[in-house]
Amino acid sequence: MTSEEPVIQLVGVKKVYGKGDALVYALAGVDLTIRAGEFVAIMGASGSGKSTSMNIIGCLDVPSAGSYRFRGAKVEEMTADERAMLRRLHIGFVFQGFNLLPRTTAIENVELPLVYRRVPTAERQRRAIEALETVGLGDRLHHVPSELSGGQQQRVAIARALASAPALLLADEPTGNLDSRRSAEIMQLLVQLNQERGITIVMVTHEPDMAAFASRCVHFKDGLIIGDGVPAEVFGPPSSSAGGAA
Numbered sequence: 466m467t468s469e470e471p472v473i474q475l476v477g478v479k480k481v482y483g484k485g486d487a488l489v490y491a492l493a494g495v496d497l498t499i500r501a502g503e504f505v506a507i508m509g510a511s512g513s514g515k516s517t518s519m520n521i522i523g524c525l526d527v528p529s530a531g532s533y534r535f536r537g538a539k540v541e542e543m544t545a546d547e548r549a550m551l552r553r554l555h556i557g558f559v560f561q562g563f564n565l566l567p568r569t570t571a572i573e574n575v576e577l578p579l580v581y582r583r584v585p586t587a588e589r590q591r592r593a594i595e596a597l598e599t600v601g602l603g604d605r606l607h608h609v610p611s612e613l614s615g616g617q618q619q620r621v622a623i624a625r626a627l628a629s630a631p632a633l634l635l636a637d638e639p640t641g642n643l644d645s646r647r648s649a650e651i652m653q654l655l656v657q658l659n660q661e662r663g664i665t666i667v668m669v670t671h672e673p674d675m676a677a678f679a680s681r682c683v684h685f686k687d688g689l690i691i692g693d694g695v696p697a698e699v700f701g702p703p704s705s706s707a708g709g710a711a
Contacts, residue, residue, distance in 0.1 A: 470500060470501045470536070471498050471499065471500050471501075471534070471536075471537075472499055472500065472501050472503075472535065472536055472632060472633055472665050473497065473498065473499040473522055473533075473534075473535060473633070473667070474497075474498050474532070474533070474534040475495050475496060475497040475498075475518070475521070475522075475528075475531065475532070475533050476496055476531055476532045476533075476534075477494050477495075477496065477530065477531035477532065478492055478494070478495045478496075478497075478518075478521065478528045478530070478531035478532070478533060479492050479493060479494055479495075479528060479529050479530040479531050480492040480514075480517050480521065480526070480528055480529050480688075481529040481530075490688045491514055491517040491688055492514045492517055492518060492521075492528070492688045492689075493514075493687065493688035493689050494531070494688075494689065495514070495518060495531070495688070495689065495690055496690070497518070497683065497690065497693075499665065499667060500665075501632075501663070501665050502659070502663045502664075502665055503665055503666075503680065503681060504655070504656065504659040504665075504666045504668075504678075504679045504680045504681065505666070505667050505668070505679060505680075505681045505682070505683060506668050506669075506670055506675070506676035506678075506679035506681070506682045506683070506696065507519065507667060507668065507669045507670075507682075507683050507685065508669075508670060508671065508673070508676055508682060508683070508684050508685070509671075509684060509685030509686055510671075510686070513685040513686050513687065513688070514685045514686075514687070514688040514689070515669050515685045516637075516669065517688075518685065519635065519637060519667070519669050521533060522633075522635065522667060523552065523556055523558065523635050524540060524543075524548040524549075524551050524552045524556065525552075527540070527541055527548075528541055535551060535555070535633075536555070536632060538551070553578070553581065553582060553629075554582075554629070555631055555632045555633065556631050556632070556633050556634075556635060557625075557626030557627060557629055557631035557633070557634045557635065558626060558634075558635050558636075558637070559619070559622050559623050559626050559634065559635070559636040559637070559639050560622065560637050560638075560639075561637060561638035561639065561640075561641035561642055562642065563610070563615075563618045563619055563621070563622045563642070564622065565610045565618055565621060565622060565625075566610075567609065567610055567611065568609060569609065569610075570606065570607045570608060570609055571597060571602060571605050571606055571607070571608055571609075571610075571613070571621045571624075572590070572593045572594065572597060572606040572607065574610075574621055574622075574625055575593040575596055575597060575621065575624045575625045575628050576589050576590065576593045576628070577625065578625060578628065578629050579592060579593070579628055579629065582629070592628045592630075593624070593628055594606065595628075596624035596625070596627045596628040597621070597624045599624065599627060599658075600620040600621075600623050600624045600627070600654060601620065601654075602617060602620050602621065602624065605617060605621075614647070615642060615643050615644075615647055616643055616647035616650055616651060619639060619640075619642075619643065619647075619651050620651070620654065623639075623651075623654065623655075623658075627658070627664075631664075632665065633665050633666075633667065634655075634658070634664055634665065634666045634667070635666075635667050635668075636655065636666060636667070636668040636669070637668075637669050638669060638670055638671070639651055639655070639668060639670075640652065640670070640672070640675050641670075648672075648675060652675055652678040653678070655668070655678065656678050659680075666679075673696070676696050677696045679696060680695065681693070681694065681695060681696075682694065682695065682696040
């Protein structure tokens with residue numbers, strides 16, 4: 466369920482690289498509003514601007530021009546330290562490559578961001594266990610990544626993002642390293658988190674079948690948004706490969 470509160474507001478956002486004849490507009494003037502509780506897929510070919518927009522939304526980069534407000538705060542006016550604090554406290558990240566520490570157990574991987582936030586040990590462990598149980602890995606707390614399947618490793622990565630109770634979950638190609646069955650399982654988990662817990666999710670993907678799980682799809686081309694609506698309207702109906710048992 467969405468609310469009227471915008472989590473993300475991009476107004477006239479541009480991102481420019483190079484100078485003179487080498488000038489390149491990665492974003493050429495983007496307006497985008499994402500409200501609390503939405504599940505938005507961002508799509509586009511390589512060089513379309515989708516990754517640049519994700520970096521700006523995730524406070525990993527800043528616009529060359531235009532305005533970005535995160536829950537009303539003007540991100541472009543923040544210092545690097547202030548943006549880092551915003552990321553740490555309000556944004557959870559899930560990456561294609563899982564980014565788990567290989568010799569560290571599932572619960573320890575999930576606890577790591579809470580260590581940086583200086584959350585007390587007992588509270589840190591409670592939140593890590595709860596997050597792992599949420600993603601269906603309550604019986605894998607003490608397994609290291611090599612003892613887990615690819616889908617289970619991505620679930621640990623999602624649990625790690627959830628443990629900090631973020632206002633926004635950013636997923637960058639979260640199924641890119643998984644087969645079709647595991648991809649569908651991860652997408653169904655994200656849908657569940659969005660619908661049952663109201664978590665706002667923004668996901669970058671190049672696969673229309675994965676975008677079909679989202680409630681809204683934003684399509685980038687040449688640094689501009691050329692489509693914004695339900696996935697079936699933007700890309701047509703999904704193919705049968707989007708299905709699969711959870």
